[in-house]
Amino acid sequence: NAGVTQTPKFQVLKTGQSMTLQCAQDMNHEYMSWYRQDPGMGLRLIHYSVGAGITDQGEVPNGYNVSRSTTEDFPLRLLSAAPSQTSVYFCASSLYSGTSGPLAKNIQYFGAGTRLSVL
Amino acid sequence: QQQVKQSPQSLIVQKGGISIINCAYENTAFDYFPWYQQFPGKGPALLIAIRPDVSEKKEGRFTISFNKSAKQFSLHIMDSQPGDSATYFCAAKRQGGSEKLVFGKGTKLTVNP
Numbered sequence: 698n699a700g701v702t703q704t705p706k707f708q709v710l711k712t713g714q715s716m717t718l719q720c721a722q723d724m725n726h727e728y729m730s731w732y733r734q735d736p737g738m739g740l741r742l743i744h745y746s747v748g749a750g751i752t753d754q755g756e757v758p759n760g761y762n763v764s765r766s767t768t769e770d771f772p773l774r775l776l777s778a779a780p781s782q783t784s785v786y787f788c789a790s791s792l793y794s795g796t797s798g799p800l801a802k803n804i805q806y807f808g809a810g811t812r813l814s815v816l
Numbered sequence: 817q818q819q820v821k822q823s824p825q826s827l828i829v830q831k832g833g834i835s836i837i838n839c840a841y842e843n844t845a846f847d848y849f850p851w852y853q854q855f856p857g858k859g860p861a862l863l864i865a866i867r868p869d870v871s872e873k874k875e876g877r878f879t880i881s882f883n884k885s886a887k888q889f890s891l892h893i894m895d896s897q898p899g900d901s902a903t904y905f906c907a908a909k910r911q912g913g914s915e916k917l918v919f920g921k922g923t924k925l926t927v928n929p
Contacts, residue, residue, distance in 0.1 A: 701859075730916075730917075732919075737825070737922075738921060739822075739919040739920055739921040739922050740905065740917075741919075742918075787859050789859075803848055804862045804865075805862070805917060806862075807852075807859030807861065808859050809857075
């Protein structure tokens with residue numbers, strides 16, 4: 698049981714390049730999300746998915762695309778990288794998509810992050 | 817518009833002391849309030865969480881105090897240890913089927929030996 702796995706751990710891009718950040722979970726979680734973390738800004742939600750085939754925008758979606766073809770995988774695509782997208786990206790997953798029920802169902806598990814630099 | 821306001825931004829405490837981090841929220845639809853702990857180079861991990869039907873929850877040295885009328889909640893770390901040095905985030909999630917967590921901006925805690 699690996700939890701939430703993100704690849705790559707580090708990436709350097711040139712402005713205008715595209716790339717895909719991979720995220721996979723083996724806990725059969727229905728909810729997955731992508732956050733970016735910038736100094737002094739906390740964690741900001743980019744996109745999220747409540748199940749295979751269903752995605753929606755978060756707080757800062759511009760410049761990013763997502764898809765969810767399987768329960769396990771939730772890749773994040775940068776279409777044309779910009780220096781403003783230099784950040785640490787975290788993928789997270791949780792079992793439940795509500796707030797009722799046992800607290801344990803609401804736990805979001807985070808991956809170790811991808812540190813991205815756009816030059 | 818920042819939905820969850822966290823303070824202080826940084827905190828330095830001596831070993832054995834009490835660390836207190838505060839958060840305030842505006843949206844009364846929030847009904848789940850977790851705290852996450854993040855060590856350098858790692859992803860955040862859930863530390864402790866509470867629902868607004870209780871005023872306090874304790875797990876070991878970590879306690880959440882919740883004041884529903886004031887729309888505030890805080891994390892208390894008793895007998896703080898150097899190993900507690902990390903960044904702490906409060907968060908909130910609203911009822912109604914949305915899984916979206918709204919995070920505070922974080923508090924960097926340093927516990928000196």
